Amino acid sequence: xxxxxxxxxGRSYDANPGKTILEVAEENGIKIPFLCHLKxxxxxxVCRVCIVDVRGQLVPACATVVTDGMExxxxxxxxxxxxxxxxxxxxxxxxxxxxxxxxxxxxxxxDLACDVGMHSVRVPYAFxxxxxxxxxxxxxxxxxxxxxxGRCVRACSEIEGAHTWDFAERGRAVRVITDLDVDWGKxxxxxxxxxxxxxxxxxxxxxxxxxxxxMRKKPEVVAGLVEGRSHG
Amino acid sequence: MAKVRVATVWFxxxxxxxxxxxxxxxxxxxxxxxIDLRNSPLTDLKxxxxxxxxxxxxxxxxxxxxxxxxxRTARAKSKIVIALGxxxxxxxxxxxxxxxxxxxxxxxxxxxxxxSNGALPYEGVPxxxxxxxxxxxxxxxxxxxxxxxxxxxxxAKAVLALVDGKxxxxxxxxxxxx
Numbered sequence: 001x002x003x004x005x006x007x008x009x010g011r012s013y014d015a016n017p018g019k020t021i022l023e024v025a026e027e028n029g030i031k032i033p034f035l036c037h038l039k040x041x042x043x044x045x046v047c048r049v050c051i052v053d054v055r056g057q058l059v060p061a062c063a064t065v066v067t068d069g070m071e072x073x074x075x076x077x078x079x080x081x082x083x084x085x086x087x088x089x090x091x092x093x094x095x096x097x098x099x100x101x102x103x104x105x106x107x108x109x110x111d112l113a114c115d116v117g118m119h120s121v122r123v124p125y126a127f128x129x130x131x132x133x134x135x136x137x138x139x140x141x142x143x144x145x146x147x148x149x150g151r152c153v154r155a156c157s158e159i160e161g162a163h164t165w166d167f168a169e170r171g172r173a174v175r176v177i178t179d180l181d182v183d184w185g186k187x188x189x190x191x192x193x194x195x196x197x198x199x200x201x202x203x204x205x206x207x208x209x210x211x212x213x214x215m216r217k218k219p220e221v222v223a224g225l226v227e228g229r230s231h232g
Numbered sequence: 233m234a235k236v237r238v239a240t241v242w243f244x245x246x247x248x249x250x251x252x253x254x255x256x257x258x259x260x261x262x263x264x265x266x267i268d269l270r271n272s273p274l275t276d277l278k279x280x281x282x283x284x285x286x287x288x289x290x291x292x293x294x295x296x297x298x299x300x301x302x303x304r305t306a307r308a309k310s311k312i313v314i315a316l317g318x319x320x321x322x323x324x325x326x327x328x329x330x331x332x333x334x335x336x337x338x339x340x341x342x343x344x345x346x347x348s349n350g351a352l353p354y355e356g357v358p359x360x361x362x363x364x365x366x367x368x369x370x371x372x373x374x375x376x377x378x379x380x381x382x383x384x385x386x387x388a389k390a391v392l393a394l395v396d397g398k399x400x401x402x403x404x405x406x407x408x409x410x
Contacts, residue, residue: 091322095327095328096322096409097318097322097324097325097327097328098318098380098408098409098410099318099324099325099380099409099410100325101410104410105410110408110409110410111408113378113407113408113409114404114405114406114407114408115404117403117407118407119375119376119402119407120315120321120322120366120368120373120376121322121366122368124369125322125323125327125365125366125369127323127327127330127331127363128331129331213410
């Protein structure tokens with residue numbers, strides 16, 4: 001296949017057809033922050049953290065395939081401002097109390113606040129009241145800390161093949177559920193593999209027994225499993 | 233050079249941010265020569281200075297009527313207001329009660345188990361607000377120092393810059409919550 005030329009932030013790069021903007025940027029050492037993207041899972045572009053400017057249009061870099069001659073701007077003032085707003089909204093709609101979180105110090109959302117320069121959240125906090133489900137013997141889900149990235153849903157469906165996790169409701173009421181909204185401990189399809197724990201970017205899905213700031217995850221296990229499969 | 237007038241205020245928080253402020257070690261000695269510390273839990277001056285200050289650091293979330301009043305006073309009488317720590321910046325732990333009824337909480341916490349005379353702490357104490365708020369939802373805030381508590385080095389960096397008449401540069405790891 002013929003390589004294409006893509007211009008990112010004013011410099012030209014070779015790109016293979018079918019690659020996303022995020023992949024081409026990563027290959028060339030250009031950092032674009034992301035949250036819902038995870039190597040090995042289908043990209044869905046739902047969190048909007050990786051938005052970039054393609055000729056005046058804002059598109060998610062993880063879910064946009066490059067085309068020949070494409071011109072991408074990853075960090076204009078406008079893009080940075082939108083990205084920061086996106087992260088502020090993620091913080092505002094949950095109860096992300098970093099100080100008392102098992103993932104404190106190992107959280108992708110916490111790191112994003114630093115990366116995008118989030119000094120404060122400029123919209124009113126929603127302070128929702130969400131349900132914690134600790135019915136599973138080994139894991140728990142703290143929906144206050146969920147950013148609805150859907151990594152758990154995709155890892156469970158695409159990698160484990162169980163599809164225990166999914167979304168319920170609409171709009172602000174959206175939440176992750178297990179099976180048909182039963183307690184996780186009673187979800188018949190859950191194999192207990194723990195992939196959802198490893199891919200969850202925050203302290204929303206965690207191992208029981210982890211104390212404050214003790215939880216460290218390995219989201220890269222998914223890419224490893226996919227890589228292993230490709231070798232039969 | 234005139235000393236920079238500084239006040240510190242403590243709302244709904246654990247005093248950990250003030251502890252971190254004291255934890256800047258020998259920088260305190262340098263700072264002592266440069267600032268005039270006015271109203272502060274550290275000085276036990278109870279009234280916010282009428283003639284105002286240059287910089288006010290506010291620890292804690294806005295959780296009761298007194299906090300709200302003092303936040304507005306501090307804003308009106310300070311050139312620069314700093315939200316000191318996660319409770320002031322985000323609401324943090326004190327805001328975890330949001331969504332619960334404050335009167336019911338007082339009944340449950342103070343009324344039922346221990347009080348012998350049945351008196352609830354309404355008289356002479358500020359009423360709890362229905363919703364605990366981050367400082368910036370109540371007054372304009374100039375700088376935000378993240379962390380629970382903010383690292384001593386971060387506080388020193390910000391305060392020293394301001395005392396020097398400069399803008400504190402808060403970037404990257406300076407913005408880490410928790």
